Amino acid sequence: MKVTNVSVKKLENAGNLKGYATVVLDDCLAIHDIKIIEGKEKKFISFPSKKTVINDVEKYFDYVHPTVQTLREEIEKEVFNQFNK
Numbered sequence: 001m002k003v004t005n006v007s008v009k010k011l012e013n014a015g016n017l018k019g020y021a022t023v024v025l026d027d028c029l030a031i032h033d034i035k036i037i038e039g040k041e042k043k044f045i046s047f048p049s050k051k052t053v054i055n056d057v058e059k060y061f062d063y064v065h066p067t068v069q070t071l072r073e074e075i076e077k078e079v080f081n082q083f084n085k
Helices: 069-083
Strands: 003-010 017-025 029-038 043-046 049-054 057-062
Touching (some): 003 069
Antiparallel strands (some): 003 017, 049 057
């Protein structure tokens, strides 16, 4: 799979959350609401997740994510390229 389109919405005054991205893969699958987050050492992306309560403990689970590291790296690279424009 290849990233064929990326759009980014930058946010102002949202703390560590710097924006949201939508990524299209192979012109046929869109992933919306990828968060762009400013970490302590660098920016990173966070894939869409949902909050679940298990044994009174709130946890977040990604419901969309790459299963291959090379695809994750390509998505991250393309999101940051668009973010920095």
